Amino acid sequence: MTAPRQRKPDQTRHVLGISGGKDSSALAIYMRTKVPQMEYFFCDTGAELPETYDYLNRLEAALGKPIMRLNATRDFDHWLQVYQGTLPSASMRWCTKNLKIKPLEEWLGNSPAISYVAIRADENRIGYVSTKPNIKAVFPFREDGIDRDGVNRILEESGIGLPAYYEWRTRSGCYFCFFQRKHEWIGLADRHPELFERAVEYEDKVKYQDTAMRGRQYTWSQGESLRELLDRREEIGERHAAALARAARKPRPNLPLIEVLADALDEDSDEAGCAVCHL
Structure with missing residues (x-):
């Protein structure tokens, strides 16, 4: 893998978050030659499925660049103590706030950044968009008309395929995710x-x-x-x-x-x- 390039403090950063799911992984493959300076990151909760970690390693090899792991010292158990043992839920998503959003915004700091979000052309949702003024979100799949079938083709043609957990699970995330069916x-x-x-x-x-x-x-x-x-x-x-x-x-x-x-x-x-x- 190539070493990350040095950048000037005021240089715009191009970042793409990997969730461990198919859409963000396909977007990473799709953008690897379009934006050579792209920085890839993964917010590690410390509670991911083994299949997710395996898939990240395969994706990293395909990209030829490291995927930055955030949350090295503050995992789910740390924040569970902070919240006095209260489990996260759909109505109180402290896991998303503290293990996904905060680490990203701290990692970027005040640098101008473009965040590439893997929302497909056939989806009617927004995904996470930072409210920080220095972070601008763009949606390449939506702009280029790439839908679910297009995402599957990208993964198949790259040789990456789908994460193994898709045999029984429909989304990435923690093994105890409260959104599981x-x-x-x-x-x-x-x-x-x-x-x-x-x-x-x-x-x-x-x-x-x-x-x-x-x-x-x-x-x-x-x-x-x-x-x-x-x-x-x-x-x-x-x-x-x-x-x-x-x-x-x-x-x-x-x-x-x-x-x-x-x-x-x-x-x-x-x-x-x-x-x-x-x-």
Whole structure:
């Protein structure tokens, strides 16, 4: 890999965040010759899936440049202590704020920067856009009309392919991400039982603290604990199988597995993931 170029203090930086998902990875490949001075970064929460780290290594080799890992000293456990054991949730996303947004803005400082965001042409969302005046967001896929099929072609032609977790999960992010669907929690229990148990331990610890102090119960998955969710394994599996069957009957033949999974919005959850993680 080539060493990063030295830059002048007032020189505009070009940065591209890698989430570990297919869209941001495809954008990195797409931009590697268009913007040779691009700086790639990954906000490491310390709670990523093993498949994510493996994929980052493959992507780094394909880019021929290092991907800067942020959060080397302040991971999820650090911030969990700061927030007194309160688990993050859809209504209180302190994980996104402290493990994704702050590290990026601290890393960039006050340097003028252009941030390349992997929103596709077929998506109706914005993603994370910094409010700092020195950071300007651009959307190459949207500007160039590249949709989901285009992203898949970029990854296939580059030889990178898709991250292995797409066999059972529809988005990147922490192994205990509260945006996971019920069947994805079952997938975690099957493929990474040690990580599932670690998520249960977080939940048990918080349950003990909150019951003792405020009588509340916080869980990763809405409406039930992970132990209760695992007890419903058969029911959840049946509902997910039915959702997959409905998605497969849609008039789009020969869909890859990830597309079928993404279309299988079962009754458990169809909420979009974090704007920073889900790229």
